[in-house]
Amino acid sequence: MTDPVLPRTLAAAGLPASGRFVSKAGWVSRVWVGDEYVVRLNNGQFRDAYRHEAAVVDLLAGSEVPHARRIAHGDGPDGPWYISERLPGRTLYDAWPAADSDTRQAMIESLGAALRALHRVPVPADLMPPWLVDALAGKPWPAFHPPVVSATLQQVEAARRLPGHDSRLLADVADWIEERLDLFAADDPVLVHGDLHGSNVIVDQGRVTGLIDFAEAVAQPADVELDTILRWCAKAREYPPTPDEQGLDETTLAEVPGWLHSAYPELFEREQLRERLNFYDMYVELAIYAHHPQPEIREAARDRVGLLLSGQNHLDELVW
Template sequence: MSRAWVGDDHVVRLNTDGRFRDAYRHEARVVDLLAGSEVPHARRLAHGDGPDGPWYVSERLPGRTLDDAWPAADSHTRRSIIESLGAALRALHSVPVPPDLLPPWLSGALSGQPWPAFHPPVWSAALRLVEAAWGSHGRDPRLLADVAAWIQERRELFAGDEPVLVHGDLHGANVIVDQGRVAGLIDFAEALAQPADAELDTLLRWCARAREFPPTPDAQGLDEASLAEVPGWLHGAYPELFAREQLRERLNFYDLWVELALYAHHPRPDVRDVAHGRIVLLLSGRNHLDRLVW
């Protein structure tokens, strides 16, 4: 859990969730990589550890979140926002990045520690999730065997990929807009080195299932119908992001990662049941991407 205080010029955040204790340190490292780039972002002013937990101070960007601005924006403004988002992502994916960059919690989870979150995808580690699910009580062994075979058939899709700096959690709450343009990308706590099209995983899931991304726990997510043109606008602004051969299969692979992580590690049976159903659909060639056009 994090708390935030937003002032006229600064934003102060306090992380009180011990599962993500190194999140601000990781974010500071990523933001430092952005220095001198064309990526719109909030400058880091200071970060550290205090008696109440890790803290992080950044400048306040002008404007408000895309989630807040979207409902009242007209079609022209919405398109302008998404086109500037495409430019911001192109700049982000051009920033030199250490090839082993991972959020500390994710690195720990992949090494056998608890899973406090379930994204972003790391394609090379998918079979570890299958093994973790095999070792968990109550999982479906026949489904997992099918998943393992499905993954093995698609691993060559990623052969030779060059990792870039990927935000890892891109949706309406993590984009600040002002005067019809993106003023900054925020919350780099899950940024990592992965193929550029991994960026589309959360973004397209948000477009198709926006109600699952409420800006705050007691709020509602955007109406998915209002986001129907977002993938096409983004494609027009950043066509290279959609240019990979067999893109749909690659996106299916990223989607499987998220659902498989939930199925293997989520503590709630109802959430695991939903993930199980979505994995079954995905293996049959269907998922939320069927509702999107780009």
């Protein structure tokens, strides 16, 4: 244990600074995986992410949702920290390449059961991560998902404030959104994980032992969950666990939507599901177009917005 940050964090939680820990990189966190505990240290980019996660994990207490029990969380001189129990197994991302087809199907069916349980957990209708509240109020955007249905037109207005924005495109987008808002009028919000892909699911012996990283959990329609899952299936190479690694091969995920549909059919049974999924995708692409700091990425998102107006996106390649 050579890194002084780890023993300081363990001490702050009242835990012994002993045992074997393996350091792992992440997108926004430093992670140490021990025999009993997982210690995470946030870079502070996502305001109150761990406090939000702790509140969500508390909602899961007594439910059938597989998850890691919270040990402690807090803020220290090294930044916000969160300690949870170590779940058996490894990430779905790590387990997937060597798993045979039957094991892969069993893992996805177990994921469907976990999601059904998650979406049944009582949740405050206004649950939203503090960093996302900040972003919607005009502060920087550390992430561009999960979709927030009620804030979709807001992204059009944000894009209109960009120098050199495409005013004709945005006028068409605003009309497109307004024509579809009624699709969501009767929805009841549920607890949505919001960032569900291979790195945020722990599996062992063909079953899910835990959903992890609830920093983006939000109260939204249940099928918002499909936005990230299906995006991951179609564009898995864009979802590596760290910036230095590679994502999975999309062709190996081709059967995932169908397996998930069989395990959790209610998630796919909404009227006009494809239009709803297109709407969620429009939110994400608009948010990137309006707020991403890199011009070339904003331009690529603008192009995808144009394709969405004609009904084309990554969903075209998926079968469920």
